[in-house]
Amino acid sequence: MSDNGHAPLIRRGSLLYRLFHLQLIDHQPEEKDIEWWARCRLEHICVTPYLAYDILRTSIAALVFSTFMSLTFVDLFVLSGIVIGVCQMVIDRRCKTQVHPHSDTLTLVRRVVVLRTILWGTFAAIALSHAPIEYLPALLPTAIMVMWIESVALIAVPRVAVLNAAINGSTIAIAVVPIGDAVAVGGTAVALGSFLALHWLVFHLNYMFATRRLRTRKLTEANETIQLLLNQYDQDGSDWLFECTEDGHIMRPSRRFCDAAGRSAERLEGMQLLDLFYDSPERAELRHMGGQDESFQRVVVPLRIRGEQRWWSISARKVTSNDDETRRYWRGFVADVTTTREAEARIKYMAHYDVLTDLPNRALFNTTIKRAFDRLGSDGMVAILAIDLDHFKAINDTFGHTGGDVVLKEAARRIEKCVPPGAMVARFGGDEFAVLIEHPLCRERVIEVAHRIVDAMDSPIEIEGQKASVGASVGIAFGPDDGCTSDEAIYAADLALYDAKTRGRKTASIFNLRMHEEVQERRQLELELRDALVNGELELHYQPLVATQTMQTVGYEALLRWNHPTRGPVSPDQFIPIAEETGQIVQIGEWVLREALAEAARWPDHLTVSVNLSPVQTMDKELYGTIVHALAASAVPAHRLELEITETVLMRECDETIALLHKIRALGVRVALDDFGTGYSSLNYLRAFPFDKIKIDRCFVGDMAEREDSDTIVKAVIALATRLNMSTTAEGIENAEQMELLRATECSQMQGYLFSRAVPAAQLVHRVPARKVAAPSVERLGSRSPKSQPGREKEINRRTG
Template structure:
């Protein structure tokens, strides 16, 4: 069968080599697949049985060929069914690799001798020879058989290894045949591909061209010659011109051998990549948890012998907010930049790993004293405090770090990572963007925090939250002009829990969204029943802006309560503006267009910047209580307050001072032109039922 008839079964160069071998054979040849379909044949096969070339096709089933053969007068005295049954049984009984022979009668009284051998993965390789004349001559028959066996040996080797580079040598070490992949892999000159070229000549050329078998050339050649002498199978891998080649040595029955050569460079690279990915984070290319734990396990014997080390757990502050509001693409880019910064804070022998989400771990070894670990942690906190530029967004996050020291805080990986994680939890609970060493007893603190998180869910289901309202006093009006709604929670076991303790937990768990929705609805409902036109101020967490239905939630709360939008003031903090997010800006503008007021709370803390006041036309600025607390001890506090009042006046924004507790502070604020004050001087937060009484009296009477 010619190469074009093989279709895609073989490559063109292989087909040419095979065609040449098939068409020069002095006998008929064919191959039957394991499911009895014709795989290949030559012209002599068709001639012996009188098959018209156009009647024999690739994939033709055996039964169809048998019926055609009977039709042409072959196998006289037998039906197609009888011959087919006997022939299939003969083939199926010979699958052990041995060569079986039989004779059959063809048209014209001719005798055809067939020989077949089963080749795994290919099928039965069958030869057909007209031995009509040779039967009478025993010597001629024997000679033809020997020639047939030698041809079969060469054919078997070519068929079974044709898909790779192939070279065949005789018992004297002379090249018998090779294929084009063999030449291509080693870029061999034509002079070394001629039959009769010695094995030694080819190997000398390969070594001269840089072949590296991983051992000395003499040692490699001794190994090959030992295999040849012993008739053994062998396999080896060597490097040749930056490629990795696998060579398999197959002895033949006549004392020669066949070698197959396969370029496995890409396979090895892929295997190396798979091994790398199994132990590294695909996004940042940092070691992952598996690799980190292996590194930790490796130093445990060193710790037991007295070496000091430190494990740091690092968590990116506010990453979840960034990821949810700006999208995962920005989140991924942020993680890459953050990983590079973290790596830049480490020492040469330190191991930095990403163990999931925005969590990283760092193994520092060796260290001499705790301050070595503290220095690294401090570098991490400072490095992560600098803003990131991500796809046109200026993003600020920060990092919290927990530190566990070995051997003081543990000598095995599990204990050290657990204690570093507890220290991280402590750092986050203390305000984030800091580091903390592990201390005994932290387990109890963590359990306390988890109790709060569980209690928040229960309180939300049981509706056990309540609101208190602290008055806002207008200095021009000399009366209460509004109230700030403050959330209160009485825990059934722990009693009153400070908002500073449970609000961060609610934000981290995402419960602040449904809790905030309840606060908004409840505050609007209460304010709608006040006797005057006082406004109600409600705090919004940055986490609530992740809710795409925030605008609709505000709109529905106003509709359900009947409260005028102008009486609702929403307070946001600067942390929301750290994210230059179009979606947040659109939501704020939609809320203001609804008639709702928007104020900036706690101005003067964190990353306070005048650019924030330009990013959105706020109705009010609320100066953080810390300035009022330092009013008498720090002259610059009052100077800053005056500057903010002037700034607010210039921008058309009202200004509220938080934390006013003394008459002197009140007088100072009046003198400086403050719009409004809030603090214990006027009143602490009161329950809804006390508001009417508070409005009916002069809240400054007791302060005079």
């Protein structure tokens, strides 16, 4: 026999081979199925009662053989039958106990069967060769019948079955051929023909046996896998299977279906599937699809389960019943897509609404205002209000983003209360809001709305138990008068908002063409400012600081001036905000510091020089190095330099700023807090950083003689500074009465027009001739990238003299 899975017993290609296709096929199962396959073959073999068969066959043959064979032969034959019987008993016991591997037991069966075949064939051949002639007609058919019975019974082990037929057939032929009569020749022919027939029959029976068992095995495994997957899918998955009658009644609801529907199987059985869903266009679509014969997919239908809104996606098709081909029903699956649906709705909402305030966002506002402009008639009008919260950056820095969120939510609520019904309130981002009013009755009504918003935002907002004053500025524009398109109208409202902020905040401003011209002028001024430093158009003026008690000049404050070649003097109120917003203040501030120290080097050693620092400068990482280099270049001792900052500086990145100020103060440079009392949380900053001086703002000093509260505030600040070992400077002294009031206090220094306006360095009485400090080169100026500073305070921190 060959080893390639086939066992041809007749030469391949011969007539008999082609006629009978005499080829046995080995069915080799997978490694994991070897024991199972051995068990299947054993079960088939053990169905035949071989022990009883052997006893009966041996007994009958012994009786027949005893009539013409010797007693010794009969005894040996019976002994061989007993040996085979004992072996069969061992096999039967092993099959019942199943202690040993089935493959080992099957090997034992093969050996016992081969032994039985050899012994039976040998004794049969000897007996047939010695049998009387008259016995042959009975013995030959019996021997051939035994060959057929045993071979057919052994189809589970086809090689052994074919070997059994070959041995039995050959022994019969060998035994009877020498006799030579017609019966012997006929018996031989029948034996050989039986062998060939058995070979063909064993092949087909074995093929049917093996194919049926193996296919049944694979089908069972597949069904088990499918059932396992279906059970897991139905129990643990988000989807589940369902079946309905042709008219929509639920059949055999699964446990997953029952759990998802919130109903028992008894309630769902026979219930209309449509009854699970409330009336909706989606339910109507499902009803329509159910009335068709075609399959449908992903029909999403809403329903309520235990009071909760859910969404199911249903796919189904009609199938024919296995029991009755005339009966059809729906089979499909349901997916709970609530999470997906909510996520899609959330994404859609976030695309058009602000998550924090639930107001429409810029995108939705722009879409709405464009549609409003499209609907405008010849006499139609729309109003746009651009709103910006005042000092919001300071609130955010003081209370953190959580406090900022509280302000934004409260601002949204207050603005919504101020607008008429039908108006849209939107948040553009940050602290920017907008209002769209379609077809207002008149312009005056819109202006009233703007003032209501300003008044509403003027009330303090409580943040973490503290009251915070915010305020709002509003810009008003009307379409189509102020802009023929939505973009132009929004731009006009922004210009009006900018005007409101420059006019002091907490107010409303209506757009006019002048604002557009001012913006263009501002842009032109910005371009010209870029060349002012290089062209030598900037210079410093100095205003004296006078000791209160001795009335002696103890120092000067350096104040920046711009002498434009064509415009003439440009007010610091105009160009310093531009410099701060564009970042040019960093280069200009560096030049101011170097120029002021170079000038101070020509003064007597007891005179100090004060230089204002912009909030933008404190954000420059090179500021510390700039100060060190300027001091080194001028050789002015550090204690003669005084840097003035406002509370706005401390409100930005407070921890980092205070750390920077400590480094600067460690050099010996004095640090003064300017405009004390005009911002937020001044006392908190006095505790956070040990200032050397407090400068009292002119708004308090100027009213000391007329207002008792101003006088009280000034004296309180002076007393506070004295207790904290800080000196004080009172700004804005314009008359002798103010001077005498201050001299009656412990105020350290005074500054104002009463003593002198800010004058060029050449006019200083203490000055000696000296060189000028060169301006930075164009290349140096271009090496720095401008830094914008949004939300700049109105107070520009430069003295105008």
